[in-house]
Amino acid sequence: MTKQSEDSQDSISVRALRSSGNLKYAEELAAIESAEKAADKQGGKRSTSLVQRLIYGPQPDSYEMRPTPSDPKSRIHKEQIIDAAKDCLSRGQAFTADGKLSSELRSAVNEYNVYGYTIPQEFGGAGSSYRELAELEEDIAANGLGGLAVEISGQLTIGAGGLIAYGSDEQKSLFLPLLAEGQLMAFALTEVKVGVNAKKVSTYVEFDEANDCWRLFATGDSNKLYITSAKHGGLIAVVARLGQDSRKLGLFITQLPENDSQKGLDNDFGFSCQPSGTEAFQTNINSRLSFDNFPIPESNRIDADGLEVLFYSLAMGRCMLSAMSAGFQRLYASEAVNYAKHRDGVGGRVINHELPQLSIGQILGGALQSRSLCHLSLQQNEQHINLSGLRDITKSAAAGSLLESLSCAERVIGGRSLNQDSPVSATRATAHAFSIVEGENDLIILGMVREITSNFVNTYMTGILTVLDEINVDSQGNPVSDDKRILSLGLKSLFKFPGRSLRAILKLLISKSLWALLAWMLKHAILDILALPKRILPVSWRPRYAKLPPALKAYARYAESRLQDQKWTYLGLNIFYQLRLTRAQIPLLIFGKRIEFLMSMLAVVYAGSVATEDIQAVAALQAELLKQKVKTKRVLRSLPAIEKLRRRLQRVSGFVKSDDCSMINDIEPHTIPHAWSDLKN
Ligand SMILES: Cc1cc2nc3c(=O)[nH]c(=O)nc-3n(C[C@H](O)[C@H](O)[C@H](O)COP(=O)(O)OP(=O)(O)OC[C@H]3O[C@@H](n4cnc5c(N)ncnc54)[C@H](O)[C@@H]3O)c2cc1C
Structure with missing residues (x-):
């Protein structure tokens, strides 16, 4: 090794x-x-995640996926809040002259404790559950107040969520009541030079013994960027390194000053809070922050790793994003239906033609899918079941369907969907941002694949890795050069490096892990053969699906059996790619998307099973649309085509990377906003 x-x-x-x-x-x-x-540990998560069990077994009981009804009392509370918000909107008081959420709107909804909705009552909050919050978030977004939904979601997930789980008693008593009163709380991770690579945060703190406080440094390209709800006088949680060269990340809560200030003779710190200039979340505050020797009281450090707190809070953040996606899509559906019912197209009203009907059906299906996944995740969370995989699928599927629905709404509504005051225009940039914030969609799907296959990989794939590890070092134990590295054992490696490859194959044959893998394969092959009748017999005979409406039963069986098959697909990918799989993002993404579609299908079907007839119809349509998508994402059968695509792509990327692509070489790129130090603009 x-x-x-x-x-x-x-x-x-x-x-x-x-x-x-x-x-x-x-x-x-x-x-x-x-x-x-x-x-995950902090969240007290015990059982294996639902996605993992659906693929690797044991199969979860179907009741686990059936939604439980929400508390009628919380519905009344929600309706009061929505009425207050709509009232403010109808009076023209919801937004300021420059289009931001108004203090009137915030006060009106906070009459009902919205900013402290999930904060425990002992700290002045309403003590509601995240599921109740999701229902509220969806309705706020559906009623044209997406910005308010975004603000509340941030406040209660990455804001209060981390504080409730990781804050000390004193910190909770100090800050949570302020949040419940309506003080905004932001979470600052992203920097000018740090985006998705969160571990690279360069903002740092140093302890100032003389003044018994921390000093925060986030100057130049270490400025915190795109920080939602960060404003003068507001609260903020800042992720910072514990010392300029430390590997450890800390989290600090502080109140931002009311004004910008420069470090100088009579001021020992500098601070600025400027608009970040983003088009998304346009009714929200979004800022770029600079800190220079900025003092933070010693007691304001949260005693936990900053990244850990972020991941903890992101699980709920991703669910709320899905709830908002459901709301936005209901808004699009309502706008599209209204337009199509009143507008004459070629040969009569637009609503009477199949293609606009399909677009509207897709929007409704996307809304139901986002809502169902969100509620399923939150229900699992309430039962302390590990959300690995599911939280990522929930977010990716919701953000993905939102973008598809945006385009469907544009197709139905036509030119007016681009009008400045159209609700579709008002949410366009935000809909795009939903795929980027709280984890970029494709990256979280790759992460999801890693998480749900980790038990299998850690148990059964160690043999091949250890063997490859051993043959990729020279006689002194140093790694061999890249051109000599064997990334997969097969005919190619045997031909190129016969000695080392043969040695590796022999070692593999005597490795325990290989035999454990073969035993696993045999066991699962037998189990799958024994389960074959369950796949063939009429679905109406299966007690497992007895409580599902007839139109949905077959989709549930399809999704469950295809999810079970994914264990073989992943094994196939490992055998085919071996170590090369670490670089093969395209097949892994296709595999992940297949799982996402199948999980979405299951969530929609089970949500439909407890819904009214009209929603059952939407569920059946969405399940069929998802089934057709699943069929376009074949993995093992498409490997030759995928490999051809990857080869073609490598060639194009070669030209692009070496500045030899004549299609773009004569075009001067624009200056990248928020430049960082090693950027050659
Ligand atoms: C409206 C809005 C609100 C936001 N609010 C907040 C907030 O409140 N707090 C906060 O901390 N941040 C916030 N952000 C920042 C947001 O989280 C980041 O934009 C996001 O993390 C992506 O970072 P980036 O934009 O710098 O992209 P980059 O890090 O520059 O990434 C660019 C692209 O490269 C891709 N990429 C990178 N590495 C790989 C890889 N290994 N494989 C494949 N693809 C890769 C990424 O997926 C991405 O698509 C907000 C952003 C926006 C737009």
């Missing part, structure tokens, strides 16, 4: 990245995985 791979704490994915020579990626992934694991 190489020196680097001796760390037993690291997952096989991290070790595989190291073995394939991807050291930087391995280091960042190790940090992210350990923060994610710690966050």
Whole structure:
């Protein structure tokens, strides 16, 4: 084994990245995985995640996926809030002259404790559950107040959520009542030079012994960027390194000054809070923040890793984003139906033609899918079941369907969907932002695949990795150069490096892990053969689906059996790619998307099973649309085509990276906003 791979704490994915020579990626992934694991522990999550059980077994009971009804009392509370918000909107008082959420709107809804909705009552909050919050968020977004939904979601997930879970008693008593009163709380991770690679945060603190406080430094390209709800006088949680060169990340809560200030003779710190200039979340506050020697009281440090708190809070943040997506899509559907019913197209009203009907059906289906996944995740969370995989699928599916619905709404409504005052225009940039914030969609799907396959990989794939590790070092134990590295054992490697490949194959044959893998394959092959009648017999005979409406039963069986098949698909991917899988993002994304579609289908079907007839019809339509999407995402059968695509792509990327692409070479790129130091603009 190489020196680097001796760390037993690291997952096989991290070790595989190291073995394939991807050291930087391995280091960042190790940090992210350990923060994610710690966050799950903090949440008291016990059982194996639902997605993992649906793929690797044991199969969950179907009641686990059936939504339970919400408390009627919370519905009344929600309606009061929505009425107050709509009233403010109808009086023209919801927004300021420059289009931001108004203080009138905030006060009107906070009569009903919205800003403290999920904060425990002992701290002045309403003590509602996240499921109740999701229902509220969806309705606020559906009623044209998406900005308010975004603000409340941030306040109660990445704001209060982390504080409730990780704050000390004093910190909770100090800050939570302020939040419940309506003081905004932002969460600052992103920096000018740090985006998705969160572990690279460069903002840092130093302890100032003389003044018994922390000093925060986030100057130049370490400025915090795109921070939602960060404003003068507001509260903020800032992720910062515990010392300029420290590897540890801390989290600090502080109140921002009422004004910008420069460090000088009579002021020992500098601070500025400026608009970030983003088009998304346009009715919200979104800022770029600079801190220079900024004092933070010693007691304001949250005693936890900043990244861990972020991952903990993100689980609920992602659910709320899905609830808002459901709301936005209901808004689009309502606008599209209204337009199509009144507008004459070629040959009569637009609503009477099949293609606009399909667009409207897709929007409604997307809304139901976002809502169902959100509620399923929150129900699992309430039962302390690990959300690995499900929280990512929920967010990715909701943000993805929102973008599809946006385009469907544009198709039905036509030119007017682009009018400045159209609700579709008002949410366009935000709909796009939903795929980027709280984890970029494709990256979280890759993370989801890693998480849900980790048990299998860590148990059964160690053999091949250890063998590849061992043959990729020279006689002195140093890693061989890239051109000599064997990333997969097969005919190619046998031909190119016969000695080392044969040695590896022999070692593999005597490795326990290979035989454990073969035993696993045999066991699951037998189990799948025994389960075959369940797939063939008429679905109406299966007691498992007895409580589902007839139109939905077959979709539930389809989704469950295809999810079970994914364990073979992933095994196939591992055998085909071996260490090369660490770089094969395209097949992994296709695989992840397939799981996302199947999980969405299950969520929609079970949500439909307890819904009214009209929603059951939407559920059946969406399940069919998802089934057709699943069929376009075949993984193993498409491997030759995927490999051809990857080869073609590598060639194009080669030209692009070496500035030899004549299609763009004569075009001067625009200056990148918020430049960082090593950027050659
Ligand atoms: C409206 C809005 C509100 C926001 N609010 C907040 C907030 O309140 N607090 C906060 O901290 N941040 C906030 N953000 C920041 C947001 O979280 C970041 O924009 C996001 O993390 C992406 O970072 P980036 O924009 O710098 O993209 P980059 O990090 O520059 O990434 C660019 C692209 O590269 C891709 N990429 C990078 N590495 C890989 C890889 N290994 N494989 C494949 N693809 C890769 C990414 O997926 C992405 O698509 C907000 C952003 C917006 C737009």
